[in-house]
Amino acid sequence: GAGVSQSPSNKVTEKGKDVELRCDPISGHTALYWYRQSLGQGLEFLIYFQGNSAPDKSGLPSDRFSAERTGGSVSTLTIQRTQQEDSAVYLCASSLGGQRSYGYTFGSGTRLTVV
Amino acid sequence: LAKTTQPISMDSYEGQEVNITCSHNNIATNDYITWYQQFPSQGPRFIIQGYKTKVTNEVASLFIPADRKSSTLSLPRVSLSDTAVYYCLVGLESGTYKYIFGTGTRLKVLA
Numbered sequence: 001g002a003g004v005s006q007s008p009s010n011k012v013t014e015k016g017k018d019v020e021l022r023c024d025p026i027s028g029h030t031a032l033y034w035y036r037q038s039l040g041q042g043l044e045f046l047i048y049f050q051g052n053s054a055p056d057k058s059g060l061p062s063d064r065f066s067a068e069r070t071g072g073s074v075s076t077l078t079i080q081r082t083q084q085e086d087s088a089v090y091l092c093a094s095s096l097g098g099q100r101s102y103g104y105t106f107g108s109g110t111r112l113t114v115v
Numbered sequence: 116l117a118k119t120t121q122p123i124s125m126d127s128y129e130g131q132e133v134n135i136t137c138s139h140n141n142i143a144t145n146d147y148i149t150w151y152q153q154f155p156s157q158g159p160r161f162i163i164q165g166y167k168t169k170v171t172n173e174v175a176s177l178f179i180p181a182d183r184k185s186s187t188l189s190l191p192r193v194s195l196s197d198t199a200v201y202y203c204l205v206g207l208e209s210g211t212y213k214y215i216f217g218t219g220t221r222l223k224v225l226a
Binding site: 104109 | 149151158217218
């Protein structure tokens with residue numbers, strides 16, 4: 001696609017439920033990143049994919065969070081047993097490669113609200 | 116804990132030049148410095164990127180001193196539409212892909 005697409009754009013879920021957030025990166029972009037942005041806060045790194053593998057999962061806040069990427073394209077971020085502190089905007093970005101010289105293109109994010 | 120820091124907020128008037136500095140004492144060797152702009156309810160948007168000295172594009176300039184422990188984004192002649200949050204992005208750990216965003220600077224441009 002022309003840009004990074006994320007779905008859903010908004011998600012309201014009850015505490016304790018599982019949620020899946022989807023990211024469709026720009027075609028041909030091999031690197032994919034997930035970040036989290038809490039209300040009024042900066043961007044917190046969650047995980048990075050190069051192709052289908054995730055060399056850096058160090059940012060995942062707990063074992064309730066997991067992510068996968070298939071076919072070197074679409075990625076899914078799953079949050080199990082959601083908690084109210086998980087409420088945030090989850091942003092996905094892709095780039096041509098993992099090299100630091102490449103800039104990211106971000107999606108518009110998924111706003112997750114846990115009630 | 117290694118991190119980047121920026122001023123929390125800045126105010127400016129239309130037509131003025133704005134300089135926003137990011138401090139990144141522990142930047143990884145051979146890493147680039149990138150700046151992003153974010154409007155409410157949108158993802159960050161790439162502005163400019165550099166490794167050292169000065170880089171200029173159609174919207175901004177980026178100044179990086181020789182020690183690379185900081186960088187300054189310069190926006191010439193800002194307009195109301197430049198009101199946004201500005202983030203620097205650097206890698207702080209060589210050999211990893213952990214890119215850390217700065218704390219963000221909320222720029223408000225006044226008429």
